[in-house]
Amino acid sequence: xxxxxxxxxxxxxxxxxxxxxxxxxxxxxxxxxxxxxxxxxxxxxxxxxxxxxxxxxxxxxxxxxxxxxxxxxxxxxxxxxxxxxx
Numbered sequence: 058x059x060x061x062x063x064x065x066x067x068x069x070x071x072x073x074x075x076x077x078x079x080x081x082x083x084x085x086x087x088x089x090x091x092x093x094x095x096x097x098x099x100x101x102x103x104x105x106x107x108x109x110x111x112x113x114x115x116x117x118x119x120x121x122x123x124x125x126x127x128x129x130x131x132x133x134x135x136x137x138x139x140x141x142x143x
Contacts, residue, residue: 070130083125088118
């Protein structure tokens with residue numbers, strides 16, 4: 058990727074260890090809770106686990122990961138520009 062690209066700082070921040078780790082833990086907790094709520098019948102009542110439901114469960118975990126990463130990247134880039142204020 059070109060060093061002068063607008064996406065360079067975004068990609069760099071998305072791939073930082075602390076960003077990935079924090080987003081992983083958020084996705085693990087929030088995704089698990091959402092899966093328990095949305096797929097209770099499959100997980101505890103013996104309803105059939107289809108490929109479509111499995112994909113829904115995976116996406117349910119991916120969404121909090123993406124949202125958490127987005128928030129971290131925006132906050133980090135704003136702080137670097139001096140735009141972040143409490």
